[in-house]
């Protein structure tokens with residue numbers, strides 16, 4: 157009797173230890189699987205974002221803009237079709253793929269559509285993607301010096317003035333959207349399509 161009682165805890169330990177090990181291994185495998193699933197979900201979400209941005213840019217300004225927008229979002233365009241005002245884009249990002257369609261909105265009611273050159277529409281579409289909201293555009297304020305080419309760029313739809321409270325939101329993503337802020341001190345609301353030279 158006494159011997160058996162002394163032995164029992166040891167026997168239990170001998171059985172429990174492999175079980176504990178097995179549970180730890182299973183938990184470890186579950187964690188790995190969850191991590192992989194999580195990573196795949198993130199990659200998928202990023203691919204969807206890149207495809208959306210590319211489709212918007214494509215619909216607004218064509219294939220080159222779509223390629224740029226996909227690249228800016230870490231993706232690569234693997235398929236591109238345009239039909240009328242619509243663009244359909246397939247994007248690959250890591251192992252994830254996504255496709256998206258967008259239609260050019262030509263109505264004067266849209267804040268980003270009317271009167272803007274295709275390059276500006278594409279830049280505003282990219283900025284909207286990066287910000288998760290439409291970029292509001294105010295009436296131009298080019299009586300503020302120094303206008304330089306600013307007034308001409310406004311006339312050609314290659315510059316926009318945004319509401320002053322929106323500058324702080326737009327400025328950090330402007331470069332990634334292809335927008336430059338040439339007068340950050342005297343005319344901070346003014347954003348132009350980067351690299352555009354007047355002919």
Ligand SMILES: [Zn+2]
Nearest residue numbers: 297316317346
């Ligand atoms: Zn301006």
